Amino acid sequence: MKIKDSYTYERVVLGIEVTGFSLLLVVLWLDEYIDVPFRYLGALKTPLRPQEFWFEAIAVLLVATAVISSTLWVFRRLRILEGIVQVCAWCRKVNVGEQWVSFEKYLKHEHDVQSSHGICPACRAGAVKRPATSLLDA
Numbered sequence: 001m002k003i004k005d006s007y008t009y010e011r012v013v014l015g016i017e018v019t020g021f022s023l024l025l026v027v028l029w030l031d032e033y034i035d036v037p038f039r040y041l042g043a044l045k046t047p048l049r050p051q052e053f054w055f056e057a058i059a060v061l062l063v064a065t066a067v068i069s070s071t072l073w074v075f076r077r078l079r080i081l082e083g084i085v086q087v088c089a090w091c092r093k094v095n096v097g098e099q100w101v102s103f104e105k106y107l108k109h110e111h112d113v114q115s116s117h118g119i120c121p122a123c124r125a126g127a128v129k130r131p132a133t134s135l136l137d138a
Contacts, residue, residue, distance in 0.1 A: 010075045017071060021064040028056050 037043035
């Protein structure tokens with residue numbers, strides 16, 4: 001899954017959580033102030049107790065805060081794990097799904113970036129001073 005797709009997925013999951021907790025607060029409010037069970041379901045009339053609503057609402061908000069915070073933490077951890085790229089130690093090919101592709105193809109496919117080759121100043125300085133004679137020297 002690409003990072004842009006995971007952000008959309010995260011928004012959907014968080015939206016469902018927020019919607020669910022909001023609906024729960026609405027049901028609590030309807031139960032206390034409108035007395036839905038009495039009006040529509042034939043239950044006995046209950047006295048108005050706003051302190052009960054506020055106690056329940058605060059409990060729901062505390063649970064919602066814990067659940068949403070945990071969800072955000074999990075998403076942050078997933079982003080870290082999804083950001084790890086498996087690269088072959090020998091040929092530097094990158095594992096994309098079940099296929100190993102060159103690093104250049106990976107950059108083009110996953111990030112739509114063209115690559116170019118060059119030599120960094122440290123390697124250039126090392127190559128000029130002492131050229132590598134074997135793989136162990138590199």
